[in-house]
Amino acid sequence: MLLAVAGLKPDEVKKLTAKLAAGDWSDFPKAQQTAYALAYKLSKEPAAFTDKDRASLIEVFGRERAVDLIWYVSWCNYMTRVADAFQLPLEKENCFMPLPKKNGKEK
Amino acid sequence: MRIAVILTLLLGMRVTAAPPEKVQPEPFPATGNHEAWALLPRENPPLPPWAKVLVNPLPRTTAKMLELDYFHRQTNPLGAELSSLLRWTAADALRSPFGKATAEADLRRAGVPARVLSKLGESDALAPEFRVAVAFARKLTLQGHAITDEEFAELLKLYGPEKVTAIVHTVAYANFQNRLVLGLGATGDSVPPVDAKFAPEKLAKVPTPVRPSWDDLKSVKAGGLSVRVDWGKADADALNVSLDKQKERKLRMPLPSPSRIKELPTREREQAERVVWTAVSSGYQPEMPRYWFAALYAFYEEAKVDRVFTNSVFWVVTRTNDCFY
Numbered sequence: 001m002l003l004a005v006a007g008l009k010p011d012e013v014k015k016l017t018a019k020l021a022a023g024d025w026s027d028f029p030k031a032q033q034t035a036y037a038l039a040y041k042l043s044k045e046p047a048a049f050t051d052k053d054r055a056s057l058i059e060v061f062g063r064e065r066a067v068d069l070i071w072y073v074s075w076c077n078y079m080t081r082v083a084d085a086f087q088l089p090l091e092k093e094n095c096f097m098p099l100p101k102k103n104g105k106e107k
Numbered sequence: 108m109r110i111a112v113i114l115t116l117l118l119g120m121r122v123t124a125a126p127p128e129k130v131q132p133e134p135f136p137a138t139g140n141h142e143a144w145a146l147l148p149r150e151n152p153p154l155p156p157w158a159k160v161l162v163n164p165l166p167r168t169t170a171k172m173l174e175l176d177y178f179h180r181q182t183n184p185l186g187a188e189l190s191s192l193l194r195w196t197a198a199d200a201l202r203s204p205f206g207k208a209t210a211e212a213d214l215r216r217a218g219v220p221a222r223v224l225s226k227l228g229e230s231d232a233l234a235p236e237f238r239v240a241v242a243f244a245r246k247l248t249l250q251g252h253a254i255t256d257e258e259f260a261e262l263l264k265l266y267g268p269e270k271v272t273a274i275v276h277t278v279a280y281a282n283f284q285n286r287l288v289l290g291l292g293a294t295g296d297s298v299p300p301v302d303a304k305f306a307p308e309k310l311a312k313v314p315t316p317v318r319p320s321w322d323d324l325k326s327v328k329a330g331g332l333s334v335r336v337d338w339g340k341a342d343a344d345a346l347n348v349s350l351d352k353q354k355e356r357k358l359r360m361p362l363p364s365p366s367r368i369k370e371l372p373t374r375e376r377e378q379a380e381r382v383v384w385t386a387v388s389s390g391y392q393p394e395m396p397r398y399w400f401a402a403l404y405a406f407y408e409e410a411k412v413d414r415v416f417t418n419s420v421f422w423v424v425t426r427t428n429d430c431f432y
Contacts, residue, residue: 033333064318
């Protein structure tokens, strides 16, 4: 859902999710492979995330972007806990971003 | 002639004007607020280890997270004992020593006796009213997708929708924070909740370090992480079918009354009117998502994420957690 909200067309979403679901990300650029591996590791077994993993992450993204990604993946795990608990029906809108601007002013 | 008249008038005024009143000094003069604080040396409270790591790359986000953390630890609507117990349970499930130590310290401050603290992982040792919530917290942390409607109904019956909403957000917060601490490798002792408010106009001026553009990162060739993915057998088509099913799913959480939504500030009300997630969260516990989204918006401003890139990362998280989202 969020990929559609981010601006991808339905066929692009389908293509991307099919590639992601295959679990073999070797066709993706190195940065994406690394970000997906971080998402997997930090979600599955965060205590097993090592100094070596952090160093590899920084090697690709630099210190600030590496921190951004760790923060973001942690955030995703907040949202999925709320979604799993309430099991609310899906919407077509992205409820995690500020409302769109109206008359040039952010609402 | 004219000059003489003016001089005469001025001299006359000088003679007739009343003498200026002598300004009396204030007996006990007050000083400005800033100057007063400068004369009162004080200790800055200790910051938690994660804040010391985050403050350089994400200073404004860190400020908002300190406010969020204080809310969860000090003014959580579940009370100190239950909320700390839930955070401890999530930290235990995630094997986070820092999360457990912090929750234990909070339980100690809440007056929980040592004999209970030594048996936190034993369900039988807990007060009966806490057992269901603690079991829910562990399952939501490790297998949230597997929580059944019956289990949720039991929780709802015991606690009601306001407290259930608080339980869910408290466990979600612990899942966020422990992953952040473990991901950053932030080490150090737990500290008491930091009671600090940050003036928005001053915070807005704090600079965030410049980052490389996302497009530049996409061309990096060096190093990187790799994993062997162990997901179920469901392929993309099967996942799409379950997504469609989710659109038809019946609510297991009652929606808050429209009057509650109406009471929210404009921006939250508008979101709650179009998004069920916000309607439930803000309708039952307005402050919890308010603090949470304040931290999130600060993060978006500072990190300026590429939405397609990060949302594909989100997809991997949902798949790893077997979450429908």
